[in-house]
Amino acid sequence: MQLALTEDDQAFREEMRTFFTTEFPEEIRRTVEEGRELTREQIVESQQALNAAGLAVPHWPEEWGGRGWSELKRHIWHEEMQAASVPVPLAFNASMIGPVIAQFGTQEQKEKFLPRTANLDIWWSQGFSEPDAGSDLASLRTTAVLDGDDWIVNGQKTWTTLGQYGDWIFTLVRTDPEVKKQAGISMLLIDMTTPGVEVRPIELIDGGHEVNEVWFTDVRVPGENLVGEVNSGWTQAKFLLGNERVGVAPVGATKRVLARAKELGAATLADDPLLRARVVELENELLALELTALRVAAHSAGAEPHPASSVLKLKGTELQQAVSELVVDLGGPATLASGEGDATLDWYRRSTPTYLNLRKASIYGGSNEIQRQIISRNILGL
Amino acid sequence: MDFTYDDEQTALRDAVRGLVGKAYADYEQRRRATREDPGFDEKLWTQMAEMGLLGLPFSEDDGGVGAGPVEIGIVCRELGRVLAPEPYLSSVVLAGGLVSAVGTPEQRQELLGALSGGESVLAFAHDEPGHRWGAEAHDVTADGSGALTGTKDGVLHGARADVLVVSAVLPEGGTGLFLVAGDALASVERSGYPTYDGGRAARITFDATPATPLGASAADVTASIATVQDITRIMAANEALGAMQTQLGATTEYLKSRKQFGVTLNTFQALTFRAADMYTSLELTHSMVDWATMVVAAGGPAQVADAAARAGLQVSRAGRHVGQEAIQLHGGIAMTAEYNVGTFTAHLTALDHLLGDAGHHLRTLDATLGDHGVIDPLDRTATQ
Numbered sequence A: 001m002q003l004a005l006t007e008d009d010q011a012f013r014e015e016m017r018t019f020f021t022t023e024f025p026e027e028i029r030r031t032v033e034e035g036r037e038l039t040r041e042q043i044v045e046s047q048q049a050l051n052a053a054g055l056a057v058p059h060w061p062e063e064w065g066g067r068g069w070s071e072l073k074r075h076i077w078h079e080e081m082q083a084a085s086v087p088v089p090l091a092f093n094a095s096m097i098g099p100v101i102a103q104f105g106t107q108e109q110k111e112k113f114l115p116r117t118a119n120l121d122i123w124w125s126q127g128f129s130e131p132d133a134g135s136d137l138a139s140l141r142t143t144a145v146l147d148g149d150d151w152i153v154n155g156q157k158t159w160t161t162l163g164q165y166g167d168w169i170f171t172l173v174r175t176d177p178e179v180k181k182q183a184g185i186s187m188l189l190i191d192m193t194t195p196g197v198e199v200r201p202i203e204l205i206d207g208g209h210e211v212n213e214v215w216f217t218d219v220r221v222p223g224e225n226l227v228g229e230v231n232s233g234w235t236q237a238k239f240l241l242g243n244e245r246v247g248v249a250p251v252g253a254t255k256r257v258l259a260r261a262k263e264l265g266a267a268t269l270a271d272d273p274l275l276r277a278r279v280v281e282l283e284n285e286l287l288a289l290e291l292t293a294l295r296v297a298a299h300s301a302g303a304e305p306h307p308a309s310s311v312l313k314l315k316g317t318e319l320q321q322a323v324s325e326l327v328v329d330l331g332g333p334a335t336l337a338s339g340e341g342d343a344t345l346d347w348y349r350r351s352t353p354t355y356l357n358l359r360k361a362s363i364y365g366g367s368n369e370i371q372r373q374i375i376s377r378n379i380l381g382l
Numbered sequence B: 001m002d003f004t005y006d007d008e009q010t011a012l013r014d015a016v017r018g019l020v021g022k023a024y025a026d027y028e029q030r031r032r033a034t035r036e037d038p039g040f041d042e043k044l045w046t047q048m049a050e051m052g053l054l055g056l057p058f059s060e061d062d063g064g065v066g067a068g069p070v071e072i073g074i075v076c077r078e079l080g081r082v083l084a085p086e087p088y089l090s091s092v093v094l095a096g097g098l099v100s101a102v103g104t105p106e107q108r109q110e111l112l113g114a115l116s117g118g119e120s121v122l123a124f125a126h127d128e129p130g131h132r133w134g135a136e137a138h139d140v141t142a143d144g145s146g147a148l149t150g151t152k153d154g155v156l157h158g159a160r161a162d163v164l165v166v167s168a169v170l171p172e173g174g175t176g177l178f179l180v181a182g183d184a185l186a187s188v189e190r191s192g193y194p195t196y197d198g199g200r201a202a203r204i205t206f207d208a209t210p211a212t213p214l215g216a217s218a219a220d221v222t223a224s225i226a227t228v229q230d231i232t233r234i235m236a237a238n239e240a241l242g243a244m245q246t247q248l249g250a251t252t253e254y255l256k257s258r259k260q261f262g263v264t265l266n267t268f269q270a271l272t273f274r275a276a277d278m279y280t281s282l283e284l285t286h287s288m289v290d291w292a293t294m295v296v297a298a299g300g301p302a303q304v305a306d307a308a309a310r311a312g313l314q315v316s317r318a319g320r321h322v323g324q325e326a327i328q329l330h331g332g333i334a335m336t337a338e339y340n341v342g343t344f345t346a347h348l349t350a351l352d353h354l355l356g357d358a359g360h361h362l363r364t365l366d367a368t369l370g371d372h373g374v375i376d377p378l379d380r381t382a383t384q
C-alpha cells in the first residue's frame, strides 16, 4: 500500500496539467467552467486540439492513436482534463464506436473510419434505444433486410443525443426475427445523409434540444457497413457498454462544479451552517468515489474489471445530481433572476436547467436500477 | 499509488485470520468470551502477543516490532470481521500509542515491552461525564505534585487494566498525561461494567491519587493526544470496515437461503437492490479507509487529522446504513442475541461513538472547508 504516485506517474500528471491549462483553447475552457453550452464547432475544435496532442483516444490500440498507458495514467488524464474544464472527447466517437471498430471492424473499416473518428471529422451518433427498447435493449425492432449486397433498414431510433450534428450513426438492427432476441441483432454503420434517414428534434425539460428521434424508411446501407458478423451485434453492444470501466464517473467535473459553488456562494455559505454541512458531506462522498476510481484504475490489469468499478456509475451520477441540486439551493431566488452581465447570477440562472437536465444521468448508460441489478447479480451472486 | 497488500502484509492478514478468525469462527465462542469478566479471552491475547501483534506499532527499541499503520490496520480489520472483543484498539493502539508518543525511553521500554509481551493491559482514562470527544481533559485535575482528582467514565477495559494512562488538567492549564499503576491503582475506585456490544468499560474515580507524569515531566500534550486519537479513529475505521464486510456477507447468504412464499428471498428485487446499496456503501468506505491508513504512513499531524475526520464521517454514515439494513434484511432472527448480525450493528454503534460520530466529524471538516478549492487525495505528505 502506497499513497504517493510513482515519479513517472507524478511527472505524467504534471505534463497533463500543464497541457490542459496552458495549451488548450482558453475560450472553450471558460465556456465549460461557466456552465455555458458548447457549440458544435467548439466541440470539434476541442477534440481536434486533443487529437493533435495525442490526447483524444489514448485508450485505443496504439496502431490507431492509442498510447499504451496504464489504467492509472488514463485515470489521471481523464481527471486532469475535467479539472481544467477541458471537455472530454465525444463519447460516441472516442469511447463507443472507435473501440468497437478497432476490435471487430475489417481493415477497410478501420482505415476508413478510425482516423476520422479520433479527429471528429466524423460525428457519430448512437442509435441503440427505441421507443419500446430502453433498458431491455435487446427487444429492439428496427429491421435490416438483405437486398443483394445491401441492407434495407426500416424503423425508429430515439433519444439520439446530438443527432442533429451527426454525420454517421452506429445502430443495432434486427436481422433475424426468428431466433432468441439477442441472437438476431447486427450492428450497422449508417451515413446520416442517406435518403430515408430523418432526424426529428425532442425538446427536453430544460428547454434544450439535445436528443432526437431518428427515423429510417427504406434506407439502403452497403453490406460493407456491417460491423462483425451478421447476428453478432449483441456481442459488439455488450463490448461497447461494458468497455467504459475507467472514466464512467465524472468525478473531476463534479469536483470542479462543487469548488466553483463554494467560491461563488461564499457569502451565503458563511451564513448558513446547514448548506455548509451539505458541502462537507458532498466533498467527502466525492473523495470516497475518487479513491474508489483510483483503486479500480490501479488494479484493473487484465480483462476482468475490479468489482468495485460497478459502483462508479451509480455513485458518480448520484453525486453529479446532488451537486447540481446544491447549486440550485445555494442560488435560491438568484436561480430565477435573469442577471445578465453578472457572472454569479448568470451561473445561478443556468443552474436549474442543469439540475433538471442531469436527471438523465441516472437513466442513460444503463440506468441506476440496472446498475443495482448488475451489482446484486454479478457481484453479490443474488 | 497502490491499494494492495504486499506479500508480507498478505501473510500477516492470513496469520491473524488463522488465529483470531479461527478462535471466533463460531459466534458462540465470542458470546462465551464476553459473558464473564474480563470480557475477552486472555489465552488468545497471549497468543496474539506471541505472534507479535501486540507490539506491531512500537519500535524495536521499545520491545515492539516497528510495523507501520497498514499492518495495524490489517489486524484491526481482521478483529472487526469476527467482532473479537480483545482490547487491541483501546490498549495497543490508543493507550500504547500515547505511551509511544509521549513517554520517556525508560517508560516506553517498560510499559510497551510488557504490553507487547501480553503481560500488561493498558487503558486510556480520558472521557469525562458531560464532555464529548475532544483531546482535552476537563474536570479531572492534577495538582503540583501530580496527584489526580476527579472522575473518568467509559474507560475501555478500565477495570481490567494493569496500568492507566490518565489525562488531567494541569495546574497551569493545558492537558497532561499521567500513569497510575501498582499500589496507586489499587487505591482508586474502579467500577467496571459491560457495554451493550459485549465490551467492557469502567467509571474511575481519583481522589488525590498519586500518579507519575508520562514523559519527563508534566506538560501540555494536547496535540499528541489529538494525533493518537486521530490514528485510533482510522484504526477503528478499519475495524468497522471488517465488521461491515461480515455483515454484508451474512446478509447475501441469508437472502440466498431463507425461503418465504415458496421462494428464496433473493427473488425479491426490493431486497437485492438494498443489498446492492450496502455493497456500494461498503466499497466506498473500503477505499476511504485504505486511503486514510496510507495517510497515517505518509502525512503529518494535520493530514492525519483531516483523514481521520473524513474516514470517520464516511464510516459513521456507512456503518449505520449497513448495520441497520443487515438487521432489516434478515428480519426477526437478527434481533436475537444468539445470532451475530445484530451484535455487529451494536459494535458499529459503539465504534461510532468512541471518538466522534458523523456530526462531530462534520464540524471538524466544516472548520477547514474554506482552506481548499477541490480536495486532492494524493497530495498528503507531511511537507504539504
Ligand SMILES: Cc1cc2nc3c(=O)[nH]c(=O)nc-3n(C[C@H](O)[C@H](O)[C@H](O)COP(=O)(O)OP(=O)(O)OC[C@H]3O[C@@H](n4cnc5c(N)ncnc54)[C@H](O)[C@@H]3O)c2cc1C
Residues within 6 Å of the ligand: A125, A126, A127, A128, A129, A133, A134, A135, A136, A158, A159, A160, A161, A162, A211, A360, A363, A364, A365, A366, A367, A368, A369, A370, A373
Ligand atoms: C438525455 C438522454 C440521452 C440519451 N441518449 C441516448 C443516445 O444517444 N443513444 C441511445 O441509444 N440511447 C440514448 N438514451 C436512452 C437511454 O439509454 C435509455 O433511456 C435507457 O436505456 C433507459 O430506457 P428507458 O428510458 O426506455 O426506460 P425504461 O427501460 O422503460 O425504464 C423505466 C424505469 O424502470 C427501471 N427499470 C427498467 N428495467 C428494470 C429492471 N429490470 N429492474 C428494475 N428497474 C428497471 C428503469 O431504471 C427506469 O427507472 C438517452 C436517454 C436520455 C434520457
